[in-house]
Amino acid sequence: MPITEERSTEFVSIMRSIETRLLEKLPETQNEVLRRLCSEHPRVLAGYAGQGPLACREDAANHVEYLAAAVGFGEATPFLDYLRWLADVWHARELPLEGLETTLRVLREYYAGLPETWAGEAVRHLDAGLAELGLRGEFLIPAGQDRGRLPATGAMLEALLAGDRHLARAVAGNVLAAGCSLAQLGARLIQPSMYEIGALWQKNRISVAQEHLATAITQYVLAQAFAGAEALARTQRRALFANVETNHHALGLRLVADVFDLAGWSIQYLGADVPTRALLEQVDTWGPELLGLSVSMPQQFAHVRAAIGALRAEFGSRCPTLMLGGQVLNRYDRAADRLGADLHVRDAMAADDLAREQ
Numbered sequence: 001m002p003i004t005e006e007r008s009t010e011f012v013s014i015m016r017s018i019e020t021r022l023l024e025k026l027p028e029t030q031n032e033v034l035r036r037l038c039s040e041h042p043r044v045l046a047g048y049a050g051q052g053p054l055a056c057r058e059d060a061a062n063h064v065e066y067l068a069a070a071v072g073f074g075e076a077t078p079f080l081d082y083l084r085w086l087a088d089v090w091h092a093r094e095l096p097l098e099g100l101e102t103t104l105r106v107l108r109e110y111y112a113g114l115p116e117t118w119a120g121e122a123v124r125h126l127d128a129g130l131a132e133l134g135l136r137g138e139f140l141i142p143a144g145q146d147r148g149r150l151p152a153t154g155a156m157l158e159a160l161l162a163g164d165r166h167l168a169r170a171v172a173g174n175v176l177a178a179g180c181s182l183a184q185l186g187a188r189l190i191q192p193s194m195y196e197i198g199a200l201w202q203k204n205r206i207s208v209a210q211e212h213l214a215t216a217i218t219q220y221v222l223a224q225a226f227a228g229a230e231a232l233a234r235t236q237r238r239a240l241f242a243n244v245e246t247n248h249h250a251l252g253l254r255l256v257a258d259v260f261d262l263a264g265w266s267i268q269y270l271g272a273d274v275p276t277r278a279l280l281e282q283v284d285t286w287g288p289e290l291l292g293l294s295v296s297m298p299q300q301f302a303h304v305r306a307a308i309g310a311l312r313a314e315f316g317s318r319c320p321t322l323m324l325g326g327q328v329l330n331r332y333d334r335a336a337d338r339l340g341a342d343l344h345v346r347d348a349m350a351a352d353d354l355a356r357e358q
């Protein structure tokens with residue numbers, strides 16, 4: 001497995017074992033955080049808007065999962081990015097940041113009090129997070145990766161926010177009539193529009209229902225665009241597409257699968273949250289030469305690594321080429337490489353170039 005120059009195999013394996021320990025200990029950690037908040041910080045618990053213990057446990061689980069993912073990845077940035085995102089989410093909902101800070105401090109004290117030496121890694125990440133708590137950040141397309149939004153992006157966003165599928169279809173239709181391919185439509189119109197939808201949800205400016213509606217409209221628009229697009233002659237090449245376990249963000253993967261289909265490949269698209277065992281069975285049954293896996297958040301890193309490890313172990317030299325994509329991979333340097341993939345393809349347009357290569 002390729003490992004970046006600055007990370008030795010030993011470092012990587014120690015960090016991954018700490019990640020595992022953090023996750024194994026999660027139920028105990030949640031209990032301890034809840035116990036301490038109940039007895040020492042009842043005001044923080046009350047701040048969970050009547051949802052008290054349940055919401056507090058869920059929050060603690062999220063903190064630990066992101067923390068563990070960052071440790072396993074070998075750098076604090078995914079955890080720090082999470083805290084910036086979370087601070088923005090809390091700020092937009094007028095939740096006092098003090099509550100988040102208290103929970104993180106309780107977590108820090110818990111790990112600092114454990115006799116196991118590995119807990120020191122968690123303390124280090126929490127210290128880094130606490131040191132810059134309050135900084136806020138968004139999840140838009142990272143600088144340097146932006147393909148350039150099509151001018152119609154504003155109109156598409158308006159149609160999505162209005163919940164108007166016919167208008168959205170018309171906006172996309174005009175873009176296609178002007179000569180855009182499905183891949184360009186996806187990467188330069190749909191993707192930035194949906195990232196804006198995400199940012200608006202994050203900032204509490206739209207509801208969960210509006211975000212779901214926008215997703216549904218987008219799926220409709222892309223399906224219509226696919227149906228009307230011209231396909232190249234069919235080849236013998238096979239590509240299987242799936243989201244790794246726990247990843248529910250399937251729109252990008254679907255778009256990439258459609259792009260391969262139009263380039264003449266036979267494709268199978270398995271959609272969201274595919275159990276690793278089921279994925280292996282399908283690879284065995286169908287025998288694709290390429291497997292495209294989608295990953296959208298750091299907590300899914302462990303699932304990608306597990307899937308890649310299992311695929312290589314089970315299929316050896318018959319293993320399909322393992323191609324990763326998804327927004328979290330576009331944020332971190334050589335992330336797909338560090339996760340053990342053969343290829344990282346950043347968006348639908350790059351996928352189109354690859355699919356058309358002979």
Ligand code: B12
Binds near residue numbers: 196324345
């Ligand atoms: C729609 C949506 C959902 C829907 C997804 C429905 C569906 N059927 O897909 C649902 C409601 C399920 C959902 C759930 C959640 N979501 Co959500 N979601 C989004 C949203 C608004 C749009 C996603 C999308 O379709 N983007 C457009 C596509 C086209 O872009 P893309 O995925 O990046 O794909 C492109 C490339 O990455 C690449 N690519 C992607 N996959 C692959 C695969 C291969 C093989 C290749 C080659 C390339 C490739 O090519 C694609 C096309 O160019 C994003 C906002 C955003 N920034 O994307 C938030 C977002 C990703 N979600 C977020 C969150 C927090 C969640 C939840 C935790 C919310 C919750 N509290 O439950 C859950 C987690 C679910 C999970 N475990 O996966 C956050 C993540 C923040 C973070 N800290 O990481 C975001 C960024 C919103 C935000 N700004 O806060 N979400």
